[in-house]
Amino acid sequence: MSGSDFLQLRAGEAPAKGLTAWLTEGLRAAITAGRLAPGARLPATRLLAGELGVSRGVVVQAYQRLVDEGLAGARTGSGTVVTGRGTALGSRPAGDRRRTLDELRLPVSAPDGVDLDLSPGVPDLSAFPRAVWLRAERAVLDRITAADLGYGDPGGTPRLRAALVAWLTRTRGVRSEADDVVVTAGVAQGLALVAHVLKARGVTTVAVEDPGSRGAADQMAFWGMAQVGVPVDADGMRIGDLVATGVGAAVLTPAHQFPTGVVLAPDRRRELLAWAAGGNLVIEDDYDAEHRYDRAPVAALQGSMPERVAYLGSVSKSLAPAMRMGWLIAPRPMQAELLATKHASDLGNPALPQLVLAELLASGDYERHLRAVRARQRARRDALLAGLREHLPGSRVAGVAAGLHLLVLLPGTADDVEVAGRVAAAGVLVQPLTWHRRRTGPPGLVIGYAAHPPDRLAEAARRIGSVLSPRRP
Template sequence: MTGADFLQLDPSRAPARGVTEWLTGQLRGAIADGRLSPGARLPATRELAADLRIARGAVVEAYQRLREEGLVDGRTRAGTTVRSAPARPQRAGRRSAAVTTPTSPHPGAAPSGIRLDLYPGLPDLTDFPRAAWLRHERAVLTETPAAELGYGDPRGHPVLRAELAAWLSRTRGLRVGADGIIVVTGVAQSLALLGQQLVRDGKNIVAVEDPGSAGAVQQLEHWGVHARPVPVDADGLVVERLASTRARSVFVTPAHQFPTGVVLSAARRRDLVEWAGRGRLIIEDDYDADQRYDRAPVAAIQPAAPDLVAHTGSTSKSLAPGLRLGWLVPPPRLYDDLVVARRASDLGGPALAQLVLARFIASGDYDRHLRRQRARQRHRRDVLLEALAAALPDAAIGGVAAGLHVQVTFPHLAGRLDDRDLAADLARRGVRVQPLRMHRHTPGEPGLVLGYGAESPDGLAEAVGIIARVVAGAGGSRGRSLCTPVSIGGHLPQEPAPDR
């Protein structure tokens, strides 16, 4: 079969700016599940493009990506044929049982038996721009002098720092040059460096959002920094409550608060900067600010007070956590000490990966990838919200249209439902979610934090149906929790948030 009958492909389901990614995913899935067996011939690119009524270039690019992944062979006479029968691919963020034990606490490793993965913070790793990344990687390997492969600058490669400075200025409004940036292995390393600095300075109390990122709190506390919770409402962090914590620093996610999804209001931002002006520090985690779907993201706080803010972000949500590439823009007074600490920790990051990212940004491929990614993620978020509204009309869904997760609370079941037990029950049914209680310091309404980045639209709808049935069973559980507390894989109820 060829054309529109081939695999029953329906181009109307592809995102407007993501036809190549959609077609690649469809073909990759067909090879994995056996619909395209070893030796099967794919239609000629011109024929498939004509029957699907899409640009031939999209088909050519999709075939090229499959060749780079080792899934197909392309020969002039035989055409493009399936190369071999690869192992059935896992959903983004998973590892096979052969390499990950059931007790692994790593946020990217789904316990055995998980079929639908709604873990927050995981992007769709199958959409990683392999072809573009490989093109830049080849150029870097061809053009980079041997001397560049030695021990590098612990601040990060100067080429990447220059590209990041321009990109952060253009997209996030940051006031920074190349000499004000430290390239790090993700936000986790930023928190490690800042946490150790706070302890050295005798300022080992940090205010944190409540609810807020459990993973960030764990990182800071590991380095001896003690967290003090401050409540979050519809306008973000309640800044007036900071005074009672006696903290000299605060950790915030102002562009898209985790997990509630709210944006720190303009008035609260001004109050926060005023609070920090008394010799204090704002740690601004910009973890997914480039994933805003209804409008341009709000500007970072750093431009309003570069001497008071340590701004950090990474490519973990936009490209892949496994790249371990991020940035830290600290106040100038802390910069030299943090560079010394960075050198002591690992002597600096990998030069090749930094140079590839620099080319990826400079070429415009990063911005193009982000635009395609936003279209895909917005569609998945819409599917999830529509399914939640239909199946769980009494649930409350908060936050702006952004990021890779939504928070869902069940106010009508307050006092009758333990969300940790709910998450454990769902895991037994093959659905991985996070209980909201994991991110709370003080009691509150039961809820779940649901990620939609790593699951297909059909999978999201199916997962919501399962969640609704389990929650409905809790409606008659007055005076008792939904089920007996269970530890899935030994770690689920205490499992940390995804590494930043």
């Protein structure tokens, strides 16, 4: 058997163009089908290139794409080795493919045949800095004492709280001290803690953006908070409409609104701060603060009025959601109640990951990781944009300057749920903007790009274009 038999590809079948994508897809299929199991060594690049009749550079690029996707790794003395395992369509449980949708309680199932999940909110998990994390963890284990492994402060380890204050002050303009920080199991727990304290104070309704984060809304609803939608336009939440609701708390994503991508305009920020100064609470979800490409990031709202803003962030988009690590910086009159609630719920987050993150922040490794990830995500965004311009000319795209998703605006008469269903039938999973609305409004498609390499995003754009512009030659 030759070294390329596992691919079920033949040299005569190679396309005239797109050789790297052709070979990458063959390698992915071999991993998905189990012909290449984790630990299997890929053929030497010269050997495979010779058998397939392609240049060695094509094989090198294909192997690198597998590494970028977390399916393979380069090991000294062993060449390129399979490290991940794809999932064959039809072999996984029917509900597994819908994990992201189920978490958001979205009402539509993905049809069979979807092989490109472009749901927003899914980060590039293959970019997790394994070697850097391991090095930091070893450094932490060399230094920690027995006391560090006991029950600690429910607000988090002092080292991480201090490191977060330094980081957030420098990068987001947050104003706080270490004792103001509560380390949480992600933004979800932060929202739960705030909801609990608000309810205890008699606040049972919050304002939310419309359209807005379905996940955040579901979290607040689960903890018993009724919600009033406030319209979002090109300048962000309409603060006049917020004032008219009469509610005393509002959840916003002011730096990069989800899902439209707009930034809360300066005059709206001033109006919002004036509303907060009247005794109201802003709950600021800074969900993707690290991902800025074409403009300087807008400072966090918290820095302008820390006594009226509860600030939330996490490492879910910068490292991985499975880390379950975030932070909440709330007004000081709320902090004792928040800490008591946190202590009653879990006694505090695991100490070791907190100390490792503190090490990464203090050493500069976290910032170096973010720079690499930003460059990678910019390339992915650019590939999707270029594909949409080619296959969907004239389309209006919003939210491209930051974040991990963009919004394709559809004609006003389009049914975006029906369009998303047709796109899914073409193998690409996106979310209709309607899923994130409370009122009717302009239709659109919310498309995430973080989890796929540029060639797959170009293919996704081609398929989307074939659905929305089927008569294009």
